[in-house]
Amino acid sequence: MDKVRVNAQTGCWEWRGRLATNGYGQLSAGRTTRQVHRVTYEEHKGAIPEGLAVDHLCRNRICCNPDHLEAVTNRENWRRGMSPSAIAVKTDVCSSGNHSLRGDNLYVYPSGVRRCKACQKEASDKLREEKRLARIASGESRGRQADRTHCPAGHPYSGDNLHITKTGGRSCRACQREAARRHRERKRAELEASGKARVRASDRTECVHGHPYTEENTYFHPDGRRFCRTCTRAVNRKSYERIKRRKT
Missing domain, CATH: 3.30.160 (Double Stranded RNA Binding Domain)
Incomplete structure (x- = not known):
């Protein structure tokens, strides 16, 4: 591999050939293109176990030193990386650096991905406010309900x-x-x-006890309700007799 240069300080075998867009070294093997670090791992340590990925222990993507390579699961490979989510896992701080990923502020998806509730709320509030302002600008909204007078x-x-x-x-x-x-x-x-x-009460000609709603037998309350005088007198008489019995 004449395109490899050894870094004396780190011990990395740095690839000086073609690089992929993600920064890993590439080489042609017949009609296919392979990653250099995977080829080096297979030559020195054997086949890569199924379902595992080759991780750079030195965190240098162009390194192909087999001593710096290790076959690990994709999740472990991600956890060792330097992506914002991997940093958050290792530091217990969200990607914004303002909130702790612990306690009530932590939400874990079924897939295991962790999210900051405070950041999610801030993003939702910002999006909601942007949509509200856009509706007001287009004339589709009357503004906040608290600001309305009617x-x-x-x-x-x-x-x-x-x-x-x-x-x-x-x-x-x-x-x-x-x-x-x-x-x-x-x-x-x-x-x-x-x-x-x-039948509506206003359309009835008799009360519930059969007394007719005549002019002499009808009493109208100030709020507009209609009462039967005969039933009212009977109720008052019973109340009077009940009070009289209590006194005696």
């Missing part, structure tokens, strides 16, 4: 119309009432279609 239906977020939820969010009472009304109408239509609907 609900989507046009009702103001103020006074009695503003409802603050337990989580701190805002909702429109007018829209809530309208949604409740539509829900009641939908349920009533379903009951009528199934034959199970009852």
